Amino acid sequence: MTAAANRARLAKRIGVRALRTGIVLALLAWVLLPFYFLLLVALTSRADSLRTPPRWIPAMDFGSFQQIFDSAFSGAPPSNPSDLIVPGMQNSAVVAVCVAALNIVIAATAGYAFARFRFPGSRAMPGLMLGSQLVPVFALVVPFYVMLHSMDLDDTRTGVIIAHLGFTVPFSVWMMRAYFNGIPVEVDRAAMIDGCTRWQVFARVVLPLARPGIISVGLFSFMVSWNDFLFALVLNSRTDAMLIQPAISGLYNVREQSFGIMAAGTLLAALPTMLLALVSQRFLVRGLTSGVGKV
Structure with missing residues (x-):
């Protein structure tokens, strides 16, 4: 009886593991197959991409990528949409890096202030900022356009940066406040006893401890800015300042x-954020989860 029971338990464990493995493989196929087909079409000739039935492992052809880069660096004015992909990536990189850098500066200073100081609204404002994320982005397009047009900043990268800051900074501040709340206040007090000023405590002691949170804020704001389509399309119609998504x-x-x-073009647009997520996955997970219980 004991041997039969052990065999039954072993069979049950094997069945459970096989079921889990099957579910994981099915999910991986669901996620990775679209990227495989995208890569397949990007690396095949036009004739092979229209072939029926398709070749699952066709001959490699980099003609599409070559056409994109040749048209971008030819020096001639853009004559078709493919000429705008590489300049669009350059413009998006400038905008996203500026948005990420400004988010880090604003979120780190404001988050530390909300976490360490008590002033009127210090408890209510983080919740209001987080609640602002519930407002649909479609409701913000017209106000941002009117404001930027009145400042002569429409059709500029600066205007897009301001718009992206408008809907990334609130969540970044809330995230950094949660992370600073996870750092014991005794660390600040010990540094001040050793003679540090409040600014030195923030810059030399607390910020190094908050590095995962800072990296998370930078990654979050960069990805949101890079992947934005609506604001980049509505607020900017100039071809020389067009971003990658439009x-x-x-x-x-x-x-x-x-x-x-x-x-x-779609692969080139998705590549930067995919590489950032893969390289910085450890910091991203730590930054998003640390301090969550002390919000």
Whole structure:
């Protein structure tokens, strides 16, 4: 009886593990197959991309990527949507880096103030800032456009940066406040007993301890800014300042569509945020979860 019971338990464990493995593999296929097809179309010729049935492992063809980069660095003015992909990536990189840097500075200082000082509204304002994230972005487009147009900042990268700060800073401040709340206040007091001023405590003691949170804020704001489509489209119509997401959408509006260039442009647009997420995954998870119980 004991041997039979052990065999039954072993069979049950194997069945449970097989079920878990099957679920994980199914989820991986659900997530990775679209990227595989995107890569497949980007690295095949036009004839192979229209082939029926498709080749699962076709001959490699980098013609789509070559066309994108050749048109970008030819020196000629843009004549078709594919010419705007590389300049769009450059503009998006400038905007996203500025948004990330400003988010880090604003969120670190404001988050520390909310975590360590008590003043009128110090408890209510973080909740209000977090609640502002519930406002649909569509409701913010017109106010931002009117404001930036009155300041002559529409159709500029500066205007897009201001708009992106408007809906990334509140969550970044809330995130940094939660992280600073997870750092014991005794650390500040010990540093002040040793002769540090409040600013020295913040810059030399607390900020190094909050590095995972700072990296998380930078990654979050960079990804949100890079992936934004609505504000980048509405607030900026100049081709020399166009960002990558509107540039990619332009590929789908031409009469003679090239699926290879569409896929190649989409891969180029997704590559920076994917690499950042993979390289900084450890810091991103730590920054988003640390201090969550002391919000």
